Amino acid sequence: MPLLEIKNLTKKYNADTLALSDVNLTINEGEFVSVIGPSGAGKSTLLRCINRMIEASSGYILFDGVNVSTLSKNELRNLRTKIGMIFQHYNLVDRLSVIENILHGRLGYKNTFEGIFGIYNEEEKKSAFKIIEILGLKEQVYKRCDQLSGGQKQRVGIGRALIQKPRLMLCDEPIASLDPNASKIIMDHLRNISSKMGITCLVNLHQVNVALKYSDRIIGINSSKVVFDGAPSEMTSDIVYSIYGSEAEELDIDIGGRNAS
Amino acid sequence: MQMEETLNTAWEEPSNDISNDERPMSIRKISKASIVMNATLLFLAIVSIYAFFTFDYKNVNLIEAFSSTFYNLKIVFLEPHLKHFSVHETIWQLIVTLGLTVLTTLIGSVIALFFGLFAAQNLSTKLASNIIKAVVAFIRAVPTVLWVLIFAVAAGLGSVAAVIGITFHTIGYLIKAFSESFEELDKGVIEALKGSGANWWQIVFQAVIPSCASYLISWTFLRFEINFTYAILMGAAAGAGGIGFDLYMAGGHYFDLREVGFITYIILAVALVLEVISTRMKVKLSGFD
Structure with missing residues (x-):
């Protein structure tokens, strides 16, 4: 059974701006899926519709057999605990330490009182430390997040999502603000999350070559429509051209030795 | 004059209304706001000068007044003590x-x-x-x-x-x-x-x-x-x-x-x-x- 089914998803911001039109997708458990497309194509909107940070205009989303769009406030909160999210700008609380930021991922499981005062049980703290170790942040545990580098911040972001014990990770341009070295570390971690922990990853990317290297499947979006959905091996320069339009000529994208231009 | 020529050729259409004007050039643009501002300042200055000439000074001697003010300030700040309160x-x-x-x-x-x-x-x-x-x-x-x-x-x-x-x-x-x-x-x-x-x-x-x-x-x-x-x-x-x-x-x-x-x-x-x-x-x- 697929983990995520998107049917006829449409999002209009207003009468003129159509962010998504009639998107249909099925994503299976454990898949690593990249979403590529030019800026403003609707990639971020697609991701945010899944956990209802943005309300879709029409169509529906089934997550693990549950219709997301009809959930009540509490059920939605419950759903969001199962979906981790990481961001281009990390979105950490800079003034708090690494461990505090990672434990924020548990807030969705807590009642209001425990959440307000940040009361976490031993098990949660232990798993936080384990995640920190996996992500290689052991020396930064008690450091404030504004003292970390971009790559380290993004790893904290991944940690915060992982501690939710999610079934799906939504990654909104995770490496768009990072240097190539840090980008590789982050993508390797995401790949491991998918292949070793079996967590499904849906990653928005700007870099076609990164998408080709890491994903099981690539979805291309152009002006609010899905124009490609297939394995990286099926990707050709014509398809890149259809995704990026005339911009592709300047992209000079390397597809397994061939140039897209 | 060479500069003027190059300028003229560069822009093709020489702006004769500015560069050929005989009046002294102003670097500030005269706008409505600056006129109002200057008029207000001028008005206040005139009122102030007028006031100083027409104040009712009674019999205050300016020098005496200043000196006793400084005397009081001296008492306040140089000779502090406590008398009525401990x-x-x-x-x-x-x-x-x-x-x-x-x-x-x-x-x-x-x-x-x-x-x-x-x-x-x-x-x-x-x-x-x-x-x-x-x-x-x-x-x-x-x-x-x-x-x-x-x-x-x-x-x-x-x-x-x-x-x-x-x-x-x-x-x-x-x-x-x-x-x-x-x-x-x-x-x-x-x-x-x-x-x-x-x-x-x-x-x-x-x-x-x-x-x-x-x-x-x-x-x-x-x-x-x-x-x-x-x-x-x-x-x-x-x-x-x-x-x-x-x-x-x-x-x-x-x-x-x-x-x-x-x-x-x-x-x-x-x-x-x-x-x-x-x-x-x-x-x-x-x-x-």
Whole structure:
């Protein structure tokens, strides 16, 4: 059974701006899926519709057999605990330490009182430390997040999502603000999350070559429509051209030795 | 002349209305605003000069007046002493004034924190935010002294009216300051926690307040300093007691300038200490610890 089914998803911001039109997708458990497309194509909107940070205009989303769009406030909160999210700008609380930021991922499981005062049980703290170790942040545990580098911040972001014990990770341009070295570390971690922990990853990317290297499947979006959905091996320069339009000529994208231009 | 030629050829169409004008060139553009501004300044200058010629000086000798003012200032600041109050008593009154300050700031800041959350547009609904902001604008528009006098109608002149009145204005002031700090918060942080299933109160206490803590504290401390001034003032104006009342008695009843000087020095010392504390706090909060 697929983990995520998107049917006829449409999002209009207003009468003129159509962010998504009639998107249909099925994503299976454990898949690593990249979403590529030019800026403003609707990639971020697609991701945010899944956990209802943005309300879709029409169509529906089934997550693990549950219709997301009809959930009540509490059920939605419950759903969001199962979906981790990481961001281009990390979105950490800079003034708090690494461990505090990672434990924020548990807030969705807590009642209001425990959440307000940040009361976490031993098990949660232990798993936080384990995640920190996996992500290689052991020396930064008690450091404030504004003292970390971009790559380290993004790893904290991944940690915060992982501690939710999610079934799906939504990654909104995770490496768009990072240097190539840090980008590789982050993508390797995401790949491991998918292949070793079996967590499904849906990653928005700007870099076609990164998408080709890491994903099981690539979805291309152009002006609010899905124009490609297939394995990286099926990707050709014509398809890149259809995704990026005339911009592709300047992209000079390397597809397994061939140039897209 | 060569330059002019090159300029002319470069732009093809020489702007003869500017470069060929015989009048001296002005680097400032004359606009309506600058005309109004200059006219106003000229008018004020004329009125001032006229006033100095037509003042009713009675029989005041200007030199004598200046010298006796300096004489009084000399007495106040160079010969301070205590006569009607003991040192012990003065310090106690100082503590009373500080007590008023702490009480008003503490109650005010706690209440303002909660209303500030609902007044911030990124954390609240537009309606609630606008209502609170409108009420708060009204509270701030009325001066603190007036609030104390208004509450004195119900509570009688004294420390109760002073505390309520100063607190009231403190709330108004801090709600504005706090809510604007909250509004500056990066909305991504809120989005991230919301996306992981955290609820509103959890987001507020785990992300919003920690992120804004340094602003909140520095605003509160600024208000603490303001409230210290008001607490002194209210001691005299509203009979709230404390060092302000002593100052009023020394100056207005005993006409003892030396005692006024002593009390002024004490107040100055406290103000200096507060300044030092706030500066250190800001450094500590904004820097890395």
